Amino acid sequence: MTTALIWFRRDLRLADNPALMAALEAHQRVVPVYVHAPDEEAPWAPGAASRWWLHHSLSALDAELRERGSSLHVARGPTLATLRALLRIHDASAIYWNRLYEPAIRARDTRIKQALIDDGIDACSFKAGVLFEPWEIRTGQDQPYRVFTPFWRKARSQLQVRPPLPKPESLVPSAGKAGLRLAELELLPRIRWDRGFHEEWTPGEMGGHAAFDRFLGSGLRDYADARDRPDRQGTSRLSAHLHFGEISPMQIAWTLEERVHQAGDSARSAGAESFLREIGWREFSQHLLFNFPHMPEQNLNPRFDDFRWGDEDAVAIRRWQQGRTGIPIIDAGMRELWATGIMHNRVRMLVASFLTKNLRQHWLHGARWFWETLVDADLANNSQGWQWTAGCGVDASPYFRIFNPVSQSGKFDPRGDYVRRWVPELAGVAAALIHQPWNDPAVLEATGYPAPMVDLGASRAVALAAYQQMPR
Ligand SMILES: Cc1cc2nc3c(=O)[nH]c(=O)nc-3n(C[C@H](O)[C@H](O)[C@H](O)COP(=O)(O)OP(=O)(O)OC[C@H]3O[C@@H](n4cnc5c(N)ncnc54)[C@H](O)[C@@H]3O)c2cc1C
Numbered sequence: 001m002t003t004a005l006i007w008f009r010r011d012l013r014l015a016d017n018p019a020l021m022a023a024l025e026a027h028q029r030v031v032p033v034y035v036h037a038p039d040e041e042a043p044w045a046p047g048a049a050s051r052w053w054l055h056h057s058l059s060a061l062d063a064e065l066r067e068r069g070s071s072l073h074v075a076r077g078p079t080l081a082t083l084r085a086l087l088r089i090h091d092a093s094a095i096y097w098n099r100l101y102e103p104a105i106r107a108r109d110t111r112i113k114q115a116l117i118d119d120g121i122d123a124c125s126f127k128a129g130v131l132f133e134p135w136e137i138r139t140g141q142d143q144p145y146r147v148f149t150p151f152w153r154k155a156r157s158q159l160q161v162r163p164p165l166p167k168p169e170s171l172v173p174s175a176g177k178a179g180l181r182l183a184e185l186e187l188l189p190r191i192r193w194d195r196g197f198h199e200e201w202t203p204g205e206m207g208g209h210a211a212f213d214r215f216l217g218s219g220l221r222d223y224a225d226a227r228d229r230p231d232r233q234g235t236s237r238l239s240a241h242l243h244f245g246e247i248s249p250m251q252i253a254w255t256l257e258e259r260v261h262q263a264g265d266s267a268r269s270a271g272a273e274s275f276l277r278e279i280g281w282r283e284f285s286q287h288l289l290f291n292f293p294h295m296p297e298q299n300l301n302p303r304f305d306d307f308r309w310g311d312e313d314a315v316a317i318r319r320w321q322q323g324r325t326g327i328p329i330i331d332a333g334m335r336e337l338w339a340t341g342i343m344h345n346r347v348r349m350l351v352a353s354f355l356t357k358n359l360r361q362h363w364l365h366g367a368r369w370f371w372e373t374l375v376d377a378d379l380a381n382n383s384q385g386w387q388w389t390a391g392c393g394v395d396a397s398p399y400f401r402i403f404n405p406v407s408q409s410g411k412f413d414p415r416g417d418y419v420r421r422w423v424p425e426l427a428g429v430a431a432a433l434i435h436q437p438w439n440d441p442a443v444l445e446a447t448g449y450p451a452p453m454v455d456l457g458a459s460r461a462v463a464l465a466a467y468q469q470m471p472r
Contacts, residue, residue: 003029003096008280011098011245013205017268018126029233047372049341057189060204070171090176103293103432135259144291146394152280180218196339208241220271230344231417285380304392305306310360320447326452341375352389353403358459363390
């Protein structure tokens with residue numbers, strides 16, 4: 001009987017898993033392993049919210065494996081040495097995994113693959129987490145794209161959906177000794193700040209598909225408009241499931257094609273296309289990170305290397321993190337993030353604009369806080385989102401486009417429901433004042449809600465003046 005390892009990383013699913021399927025086709029026994037080595041991902045090792053999700057997702061994967069007669073062998077330690085030990089323990093001659101594209105992980109995986117091949121091990125990697133490999137879509141001049149619209153036009157025209165690979169029905173149990181208990185990885189917080197997370201999320205493959213089914217049932221028809229409304233459940237809430245590979249973009253694209261486009265309902269079809277376009281943004285982020293690996297730390301637009309950000313202001317950053325800025329929509333977003341590990345996309349843009357423009361703090365302060373607190377923290381999407389909003393990315397929102405959080409919340413949270421939910425001290429405030437309660441000092445006094453930490457108009461003018469001084 002030949003044995004192979006399937007090395008799970010961020011492809012925590014059994015269906016549509018190309019590495020698992022290839023391993024099962026070539027070997028009688030396939031041993032599922034997970035190796036915990038966060039130091040190898042430094043400086044972007046998973047943050048606290050992400051570790052919470054990872055724990056529960058690994059636990060869900062292990063349960064699915066056990067239902068099929070196998071289980072997840074959990075190990076910790078330098079990855080190459082640990083994989084070599086696991087290959088020995090399980091008497092395996094081959095290892096299969098699905099590719100990831102973060103610079104530190106890519107460099108490590110390349111080293112590991114070569115070392116294992118030199119050991120005489122059959123080491124095979126596969127595409128699983130993206131529709132396109134990040135090197136596949138190129139301009140006519142054979143360059144990476146820097147602008148989303150032509151990138152997606154080309155990608156969309158080349159997209160060939162295929163039916164998802166099936167889940168294996170049963171697996172041969174491993175004969176080697178058991179690994180660590182999941183709890184020994186200490187992924188969960190010691191102080192229980194995660195109560196809100198349990199109410200909000202079901203990590204794992206089943207949870208991902210349940211979220212997708214819910215969205216397909218009720219969310220597609222008016223997605224294009226509803227996706228901008230934080231006061232409604234207008235989006236799929238699939239980002240963490242996608243990040244951890246509990247559902248694949250190909251499963252999504254196939255389902256949209258088969259169940260929506262083929263059904264011929266034009267409103268749902270239009271919603272499906274705009275939803276797929278957002279998945280396209282995810283592809284674009286991976287494309288950028290692969291082709292510009294300095295993106296997590298350095299401006300994609302080098303002009304911004306000479307931009308004068310404000311002096312680092314630890315107190316201001318803290319108030320922003322804690323949702324005590326005195327601007328209701330900003331505070332609602334930051335408190336939603338802390339309580340649930342997620343923040344609506346529109347509000348992410350608003351809080352990022354406020355931090356980088358009204359407070360003039362470097363975008364990395366925000367990117368690092370999001371990294372620690374988001375359950376969907378994703379190096380490609382997060383770096384791209386921050387650089388886009390700060391204005392220093394490629395195809396970015398120009399720096400001089402400074403969101404006005406008052407008019408934005410009036411437009412996208414018209415009755416103030418979102419603000420009332422996350423800033424409960426303002427729950428009783430009338431609609432006319434909910435977005436700018438400082439207009440009536442009695443409201444601030446009665447609710448204890450702080451006055452704005454900066455004047456929106458004056459801080460905007462300072463930011464624009466700094467932008468004017470940036471060398472052309
Ligand atoms: C400052 C900032 C930081 C961000 N950080 C992250 C992050 O760390 N991880 C993350 O997954 N997304 C990030 N985003 C993108 C976006 O906010 C989230 O993907 C989205 O809010 C997730 O909710 P959803 O799954 O309901 O999205 P839906 O609207 O249902 O979209 C479906 C999927 O498309 C992808 N997607 C949607 N919008 C974007 C986008 N603008 N860029 C890239 N992919 C997108 C996501 O995978 C998402 O799950 C960030 C955006 C900003 C402005």
